[in-house]
Amino acid sequence: xxxCVLLPRFALTTAVGDRRExxxxxxxxxxxxxxxxxxxxxxxxxEAFGIHPGMRLGEALARCPRLVLVAxxxxxxxxxxxxxxxxxxxxxxxxxxxxxxxxxxxxxxxxRLHGGVEGVLGAVRRVLHVPARFGVAPSRFAAxxxxxxxxxxxxxxxxxxxxxxxxxxxxxxxxAPLPVRLLRARAALADLPEALxxxxxxxxxxxxxxxxxxxADRFGRAGLLAHELANGRDSELSPRPASEFLREVLELxxxxxxxQLQRGLDLLIDRLLARRERRGRTIRSVVISAVLVxxxxxxxxxxxxxxxxxxxxxxRLALAPKLxxxxxxxxxxxxxxxxxxxxxxxxxxxxxxxxxxxxARLREAIRQAxxxxxxxxxxxxxxxxxxxxxxxxxxxxTPFEG
Amino acid sequence: xxxxxxxxxxxxVAVDAADDGRPLVVDSRDVDSIRESWLIEDRWWTEKxxxxxxxxxxxxxxxxxxxxxxxxxxxxWRQR
Numbered sequence: 147x148x149x150c151v152l153l154p155r156f157a158l159t160t161a162v163g164d165r166r167e168x169x170x171x172x173x174x175x176x177x178x179x180x181x182x183x184x185x186x187x188x189x190x191x192x193e194a195f196g197i198h199p200g201m202r203l204g205e206a207l208a209r210c211p212r213l214v215l216v217a218x219x220x221x222x223x224x225x226x227x228x229x230x231x232x233x234x235x236x237x238x239x240x241x242x243x244x245x246x247x248x249x250x251x252x253x254x255x256x257x258r259l260h261g262g263v264e265g266v267l268g269a270v271r272r273v274l275h276v277p278a279r280f281g282v283a284p285s286r287f288a289a290x291x292x293x294x295x296x297x298x299x300x301x302x303x304x305x306x307x308x309x310x311x312x313x314x315x316x317x318x319x320x321x322a323p324l325p326v327r328l329l330r331a332r333a334a335l336a337d338l339p340e341a342l343x344x345x346x347x348x349x350x351x352x353x354x355x356x357x358x359x360x361x362a363d364r365f366g367r368a369g370l371l372a373h374e375l376a377n378g379r380d381s382e383l384s385p386r387p388a389s390e391f392l393r394e395v396l397e398l399x400x401x402x403x404x405x406q407l408q409r410g411l412d413l414l415i416d417r418l419l420a421r422r423e424r425r426g427r428t429i430r431s432v433v434i435s436a437v438l439v440x441x442x443x444x445x446x447x448x449x450x451x452x453x454x455x456x457x458x459x460x461x462r463l464a465l466a467p468k469l470x471x472x473x474x475x476x477x478x479x480x481x482x483x484x485x486x487x488x489x490x491x492x493x494x495x496x497x498x499x500x501x502x503x504x505x506a507r508l509r510e511a512i513r514q515a516x517x518x519x520x521x522x523x524x525x526x527x528x529x530x531x532x533x534x535x536x537x538x539x540x541x542x543x544t545p546f547e548g
Numbered sequence: 549x550x551x552x553x554x555x556x557x558x559x560x561v562a563v564d565a566a567d568d569g570r571p572l573v574v575d576s577r578d579v580d581s582i583r584e585s586w587l588i589e590d591r592w593w594t595e596k597x598x599x600x601x602x603x604x605x606x607x608x609x610x611x612x613x614x615x616x617x618x619x620x621x622x623x624x625w626r627q628r
């Protein structure tokens with residue numbers, strides 16, 4: 147049983163801050179500096195003009211010339227979202243965040259702890275402190291669809307059908323009358339609903355009734371995935387590992403840039419390394435962020451070190467060049483640990499065996515690649531039946547274990 | 549960490565074929581020439597025999613592809 151927690155327009159609401167009145171007007175998140183010229187989340191009033199997230203900036207302004215562009219606040223969104231995820235984890239939820247404002251978790255392990263689904267939702271509501279919409283369904287996609295139809299005080303729980311009905315059958319029955327545009331919730335299927343609607347396929351039930359082979363012929367893998375989702379099937383959740391939140395903040399009395407900012411960064415590194423919670427561990431990756439002057443929004447950069455570090459000088463060497471990417475002077479500078487490495491007691495031998503050193507470097511490179519791109523970043527091709535006449539039987543891809 | 553994943557897994561492809569089975573259009577691209585064709589039959593002693601007619605083709609836009617016609621299911625697949 148999957149619970150989806152949806153906070154509509156989370157990034158826009160965070161970026162607006164105290165200027166809540168902007169949400170009543172046509173407003174959209176401006177493109178990030180250096181990014182694609184597309185608007186981010188949009189207000190309800192902007193939606194009424196036909197503007198949607200991901201639309202080209204020029205087209206959005208053409209549709210609504212008085213559209214207010216709000217400077218994005220990526221650091222504020224990341225911080226706010228992390229706080230909410232930690233609160234969810236505090237009730238025992240193993241969360242899989244999809245994007246800021248949308249998170250799912252499997253509630254099966256929590257039902258007895260909190261006294262049923264309503265108890266779980268009540269516990270989540272108590273810790274969140276912000277209005278959210280809840281959808282509960284047997285599959286993740288159905289839960290997201292349910293959350294998008296729910297109201298903040300009325301969760302949508304998919305439990306229809308006979309007791310003997312299988313989970314996917316319940317999910318399929320629930321999804322059948324819903325529009326295919328819900329498929330936009332999946333990044334891989336963002337373009338599919340428009341094509342389906344043009345072909346006359348309006349609901350997920352109509353999509354589910356089509357033969358999978360026809361969808362594969364017309365849309366390839368995206369078509370097959372959409373067919374699976376419409377039939378109430380979905381992949382398992384892969385919850386994130388519970389993380390520690392360790393951060394240092396420096397308020398800068400005057401807007402700072404250049405050398406002054408560099409000194410601020412040095413101070414933050416020293417403070418971070420001195421924190422007791424570090425318990426002698428090295429640091430694998432950090433996030434450096436800043437609040438920019440004159441409501442210029444925020445700036446955020448993730449840095450993964452080539453090897454896990456606990457040496458302030460080497461950390462400075464890696465982090466200092468990032469400061470030059472900041473688009474404006476900063477009012478506040480922050481440095482947060484994103485991931486810890488092993489204990490700092492790993493010492494290099496004075497005379498290394500070259501082959502052992504190479505192997506160690508290779509292992510380290512694999513760990514770095516996995517820290518950045520996930521566990522499937524380094525794989526090995528293993529020949530299982532190289533003489534087979536069928537190409538798909540010759541080799542498999544397995545995790546590289548060094 | 550996920551388990552082993554097969555390489556060169558066939559993927560569905562849209563093919564228009566002539567009466568003799570020769571592919572004419574692959575994924576909306578006209579076939580310029582056929583370099584080779586071969587038949588593979590295996591597992592004929594089981595409930596799920598495999599019968600494939602492979603075609604190595606060159607499209608008019610210069611792509612060299614290998615497609616096969618699954619003679620059991622009558623579907624076309626691309627394979628690298």
